[in-house]
Amino acid sequence: xxxxxxxxxxxxxxxLGIFYVSPKPLRKWILLAASYFFYMSWNxxxxxxxxxxxxxxxxxxxxxxxVESPRRRKLFLVLSLAANLGFLGFFKYYNFLASMLAxxxxxxxxxxALSIILPLGISFHTFQSMSYVVDVYRREQKAIRNPVDYAxxxxxxxxxxAGPIVRAHEFFADYYTWAPPIDExxxxxxxxxxxxxxxxxxxxxxxxxxxDSYFQNLAAHPGAPAAWSGVAAFAMQIFFDFSGYTxxxxxxxxxxxxHFPTNFRRPYLAFSITDFWHRWHISFSRWLRDYLYIPLGGxxxxxxxxxxxxxxxxxxxxxxxxxSWNFVIWGGYHGALLGLERVFGRxxxxxxxxxxxxxxxAAMTFLLVCVGWVFFRAATLRxxxxxxxxxxxxxxxxxxxxxxLTCVLALSLAVALLEERFEWIERLARGPAWAYVATVVTLLxxxxxxxxxxKAVPFVYFQF
Amino acid sequence: MRAVPxxxxxxxxxxxxxxxxxxxxxxxxxxxPDASTGFIQTVLRNERERPKDGPQVLGVGDSRMLLEARLAxxxxxxxxxxxxxxxAAGATPRSWYYMLRDTDPTARFYRAIVIAAESYDxxxxxxxxxxxxEDLSYVxxxxxxxxLWEFSRSYQDPSLQWRAARAILFKGLVYxxxxxxxxxxxxxxxxxxxxxxRDSFAWYYKFTGPPETLAGFRVDxxxxxxDAPPNANPGLVENLRFRLLYQxxxxxxxQSRYLKYWIGKIYERYxxxxxxxxxxxxxxxxFVRPDQPSYNPHSSVRELAAQPNVTLIDEHFFDSLEKxxxxxxxxxxxxxxxxxxxVMLTQEVSRILGxxx
Numbered sequence: 001x002x003x004x005x006x007x008x009x010x011x012x013x014x015x016l017g018i019f020y021v022s023p024k025p026l027r028k029w030i031l032l033a034a035s036y037f038f039y040m041s042w043n044x045x046x047x048x049x050x051x052x053x054x055x056x057x058x059x060x061x062x063x064x065x066x067v068e069s070p071r072r073r074k075l076f077l078v079l080s081l082a083a084n085l086g087f088l089g090f091f092k093y094y095n096f097l098a099s100m101l102a103x104x105x106x107x108x109x110x111x112x113a114l115s116i117i118l119p120l121g122i123s124f125h126t127f128q129s130m131s132y133v134v135d136v137y138r139r140e141q142k143a144i145r146n147p148v149d150y151a152x153x154x155x156x157x158x159x160x161x162a163g164p165i166v167r168a169h170e171f172f173a174d175y176y177t178w179a180p181p182i183d184e185x186x187x188x189x190x191x192x193x194x195x196x197x198x199x200x201x202x203x204x205x206x207x208x209x210x211x212d213s214y215f216q217n218l219a220a221h222p223g224a225p226a227a228w229s230g231v232a233a234f235a236m237q238i239f240f241d242f243s244g245y246t247x248x249x250x251x252x253x254x255x256x257x258x259h260f261p262t263n264f265r266r267p268y269l270a271f272s273i274t275d276f277w278h279r280w281h282i283s284f285s286r287w288l289r290d291y292l293y294i295p296l297g298g299x300x301x302x303x304x305x306x307x308x309x310x311x312x313x314x315x316x317x318x319x320x321x322x323x324s325w326n327f328v329i330w331g332g333y334h335g336a337l338l339g340l341e342r343v344f345g346r347x348x349x350x351x352x353x354x355x356x357x358x359x360x361x362a363a364m365t366f367l368l369v370c371v372g373w374v375f376f377r378a379a380t381l382r383x384x385x386x387x388x389x390x391x392x393x394x395x396x397x398x399x400x401x402x403x404x405l406t407c408v409l410a411l412s413l414a415v416a417l418l419e420e421r422f423e424w425i426e427r428l429a430r431g432p433a434w435a436y437v438a439t440v441v442t443l444l445x446x447x448x449x450x451x452x453x454x455k456a457v458p459f460v461y462f463q464f
Numbered sequence: 465m466r467a468v469p470x471x472x473x474x475x476x477x478x479x480x481x482x483x484x485x486x487x488x489x490x491x492x493x494x495x496x497p498d499a500s501t502g503f504i505q506t507v508l509r510n511e512r513e514r515p516k517d518g519p520q521v522l523g524v525g526d527s528r529m530l531l532e533a534r535l536a537x538x539x540x541x542x543x544x545x546x547x548x549x550x551x552a553a554g555a556t557p558r559s560w561y562y563m564l565r566d567t568d569p570t571a572r573f574y575r576a577i578v579i580a581a582e583s584y585d586x587x588x589x590x591x592x593x594x595x596x597x598e599d600l601s602y603v604x605x606x607x608x609x610x611x612l613w614e615f616s617r618s619y620q621d622p623s624l625q626w627r628a629a630r631a632i633l634f635k636g637l638v639y640x641x642x643x644x645x646x647x648x649x650x651x652x653x654x655x656x657x658x659x660x661x662r663d664s665f666a667w668y669y670k671f672t673g674p675p676e677t678l679a680g681f682r683v684d685x686x687x688x689x690x691d692a693p694p695n696a697n698p699g700l701v702e703n704l705r706f707r708l709l710y711q712x713x714x715x716x717x718x719q720s721r722y723l724k725y726w727i728g729k730i731y732e733r734y735x736x737x738x739x740x741x742x743x744x745x746x747x748x749x750x751f752v753r754p755d756q757p758s759y760n761p762h763s764s765v766r767e768l769a770a771q772p773n774v775t776l777i778d779e780h781f782f783d784s785l786e787k788x789x790x791x792x793x794x795x796x797x798x799x800x801x802x803x804x805x806x807v808m809l810t811q812e813v814s815r816i817l818g819x820x821x
Contacts, residue, residue: 183466183467186471187467187471190471403648404644433469433470436470436474437474440474441474441478444474444478449636449640449644
């Protein structure tokens, strides 16, 4: 059940309806049932896996809180992390490691391969669950006593399959003091849902057609204009796809009375790679910082160790996206860029440049990010190299992005710049009714007239 | 702001604008005449705006219904009848129903509706006509909310049923491609729409068929081979081979059910009306397969034949046109074939209708 299908909207409306007409004590059960129904609509076989991980972390956290011995606390933490990383590693990385082993033993690359289906959202819910366990271990979060409460936190359907990765204290702050959304929140919730849907169907899915046609048949599109436009199309696809999904998740959560953190803050307006990572998939960057980079030592042990920690964090961040060397290289590339920015002066890359320099810096950052997307999207390393060769070649005639889509993109850029300056989307729900109505109607028309509606295109991050 | 009124206002505003633009015919004015919906709009507009003096006869069918109204109307002084046509390439019985409904809203205007049938036996075709997705694009401009259930249910494939239902509710979904083109070239589109509105009647009315023929082709039915002249178009050769030598689909009764439904609906519209429904069987081609479908006494048109305002032209009436010299491809008559067909049809229809009283 994809967010961009009519079936999902029926599910959402029914869930909201039942949720709000039910007595308060029943509501968490309704959220849990709806979330498992949503998860099982993909593949019911993975529900026991989700349930097991939930049970393990629930119990581990309570035991950790009960015992005082640091060794035993650590033991429970390790057991919990081992379970999460074990499942994640098996489902996501087994075949990758098996193919490497087979190659090392000079056997067929599929010699040890298993037919494994990746459980939906495993990368997200394991990370969310691990953050909770670590927070309890650090005594930053109290263990949740009610198993239903904890199960709702892990399985909450708006963010179950692709985030944002919500921290336990953020979720339970809303959960334990739950109040129905006020009018402004309802309006904001609907607006985020419609905006996310438009981002996905109007922009992401249109750009996906271009990016797919380019990357799936590189030889058919030789030359620099095709390569640059193919890569730019993917850059747009992945941003609008993932941020569209997140917007919808935030909107749905708002309608249910929950406040999710911002996950994207106009990342392509970033003026440096450091700034980019403060704007792109923020909940994931935050997770990497708090549970990997800082525990590794962060920037507390001198420059060399900082670069090392940065590189390890980004390499693992890349690997999190998928079992492929291309993702590792993508992570390493960003790690190297972040390191370089530190070498040239961290302050310089964290402070907003003046208006004259800003467009140049933003364009430069976008170009660097696009180069990284080549590794992310190309099927193999060889394909990535081929794309780079084409990008710096002098031949080729036309790009792949049609004029009308370029116009729509230019309009989106204008909207993003206005949003960057005025944050008008958030304000819209407080503003005059006509402005809200006009925005929603425009977005709905864009979905109807420009969106890809013949078939529901899956979200990119669902595969991670 | 209070949430519920604002959200309701958003929904109402969207529905109102959608309705005003796409359900009112406003957008159809600017449709490209080359796209499916725009093409049907052009054909129907031509018929609507055609000067209509005296008793009228209207032809309906697909691209093989090559009635040249221009030629037929040269005989008006003798016959007394003026001919028009809304036959359109790719139009199917389902589309004919909706096209007729809009062209003849009272179902009493024409003296006769001449309907071109592929066969009088309802034989199954290579494609399942009930699941022809293009029908939606053909008639979307003529579908209203009251058609939602019937039109979408007329598809057998659930995904097409769903697509049709969505499209009737949100017509913009069908106009999407056209709209994208308008976005890119708004000025040239307006210019094209203007030209189409001004000149399209002449485009169709003055159309004369192509001169090419199938002379030189030979079919060996026994060995199932086709000999083509050396300079023959490979696409044409392949189409002929497919049409003439491929095994015919098994009879499932599917096409018969489909035709009985839609031809039956056309008949129901004209039941009790002064308009006569005249069916003709189209010339089958320059070469006629020996394995013709078996005679079906209960076919859609044969069952209607007994009705008081229905006439079936003898199904072999156009057999004399089934020659390679009169066809341009596997399906269509060429220029000389069209001329002969038009004259024969005009005379036969006038004979059936009888002299004007």
